[in-house]
Amino acid sequence: MQIVKKAQAGSFESSDIMVLVEPSEKPGRYIEIDSSVDIQFGEQIEYAINRKLDELQVIDIHLIAKDKGALNLTICARVETAVKRAAGVQKGFIP
Amino acid sequence: MNFEDTDFRMEVLDIENPFDVKMVYDFLKGLGFEYNTGDINYTLILYNLNDEIIGTGSLNRETLKYVAVAEKFRESTAFSLIVTSLANKALEKYKRCFVFTKPQTAKLFKGLGFSELATAEPLFTVLEFGYKTIKDYQEYLKTKKVQTQTNDIAAIVVNCNPFTKGHKYLIEKASKENEVVYLFVVKENLSVFPYEIRKELIKKGTAHLKNVLILSTGPYIVSGAIFPDYFIKNESSNLISEKQAEIDIKIFADYIAPVLNIKKRYVGTENYCPITAAYNDAMKKILPQAGIQVVEIPRITSGDDKNYISASKIRKAIKEDKLHEYLDFLPEVTQEFLLSQEAKPIIEKIKKNESRH
Structure with a gap:
């Protein structure tokens, strides 16, 4: 999937993750993670994000994640929504 | 806390409407803010189902202002709900958003992923968040x-x-x-x-x-x-x-x-x-x-x-x-x-x- 504009998904609430994505200036994936559980789960969060991006076939992306202890499935859901919004294939949201 | 207190309803304020403005003004006055619509272009209010005001927050372009939550709802998710919503709105248009706040409340924003730029005691701390940072x-x-x-x-x-x-x-x-x-x-x-x-x-x-x-x-x-x-x-x-x-x-x-x-x-x-x-x-x-x-x-x-x-x-x-x-x-x-x-x-x-x- 091709990232064509900036988009975000998620919130700052506890057990959630805020994901911001935008087209990257240089080719490749640029992932910045800031997590309240970074020491324990930082690598796992990055792994989860990368696998989701693989699945969505995203090659070039700048992704910023502000995590507040989200579970794996939440992380994947937020990444997927943000990427789809940024690729222009997802519209609206389910509150 | 019962159901009515925790189920929030969010509304965007009509800044042109003096009745709405007065309502927010009075709410903020009680919390020590001087609400001035002259330097903002977007305000939202959070109510519960009993129509009590829970909190409010405003935007001046990419800067968050007047973010406040009523005393008895501070344990709830109201604050992060307001900040998330304002940040989303600002980031639709801008690459980053700023917040001006008192140094003692800066830690609340840091907890939400904002990073501090500078502090001028005792009045302000400036924090930022977004795609592009300093x-x-x-x-x-x-x-x-x-x-x-x-x-x-x-x-x-x-x-x-x-x-x-x-x-x-x-x-x-x-x-x-x-x-x-x-x-x-x-x-x-x-x-x-x-x-x-x-x-x-x-x-x-x-x-x-x-x-x-x-x-x-x-x-x-x-x-x-x-x-x-x-x-x-x-x-x-x-x-x-x-x-x-x-x-x-x-x-x-x-x-x-x-x-x-x-x-x-x-x-x-x-x-x-x-x-x-x-x-x-x-x-x-x-x-x-x-x-x-x-x-x-x-x-x-x-x-x-x-x-x-x-x-x-x-x-x-x-x-x-x-x-x-x-x-x-x-x-x-x-x-x-x-x-x-x-x-x-x-x-x-x-x-x-x-x-x-």
Whole structure:
């Protein structure tokens, strides 16, 4: 999937993750993670994000994640929504 | 806490509606805020199902303001709900958002992923969040950095609204006394002369100075987000603008000067604008502590001793249709521009405008 504009998904609430994505200036994936559980789960969060991006076939992306202890499935859901919004294939949201 | 208290309903305030505005005003008054719709363009309110106001938050372009939650709902998710929603709204349009808050509440925003830029005790802390941060601005500066033999590296921050002989003199003097001069042009488009034009005139007017490098300030030096008072027509120089200036200068000293190894900052003496004068005073207090010398150059005059050259005089002259009397203040590039067709819309705008900048 091709990232064509900036988009975000998620919130700052506890057990959630805020994901911001935008087209990257240089080719490749640029992932910045800031997590309240970074020491324990930082690598796992990055792994989860990368696998989701693989699945969505995203090659070039700048992704910023502000995590507040989200579970794996939440992380994947937020990444997927943000990427789809940024690729222009997802519209609206389910509150 | 029962169901009605935790189920929130969010609404966008109609800023034009005095009844709505009064409701938020009264709510914020109780929490110690002076709500002023003049400096915001978006406000949201959170109610519960009993129609009690739980909290509110506002936006002024990319800056979050007046974020407050009623005492008894502070344990709830109301605060992060408001901040998330405001940040989302700001980031639709901007690359980053800022928040101005009291130093003691800064930790709440840090907990939500905002990072602190600077603090001016006891009034303000500025934090930012978004796609682009000050690190990206520092990267931009690094690409512009010039290798030097000496430590004679100076910075000047100018708005040049429009470019006068006074600006030219200041830049020429700094150019003569230093190996490199980084000239920051205020990017914020809140001045009557648009950024592109201000920059173009400066570029042409300083083309003969090979050691002057023109840089953009981004949103970090004298911007509407960080130093709003400079652009507001408020004339009184009070504690608030002093503290805003302090934040602006601390960001310069902490994030910008070290990247470019800036050792001096050149300024002109300020005789007219109290806010700029307060800014200069704050600079003399803060910058020497960071190893940066403040070099204040007396303003130059035209004709007699008291006739100081000033860009605000030019704008006033344009407003009063007396520009021809003041052409002496301007270098050729600006004269040419103001007398050209291209300047017509700007001149019309100045004639209608009441603001100082």
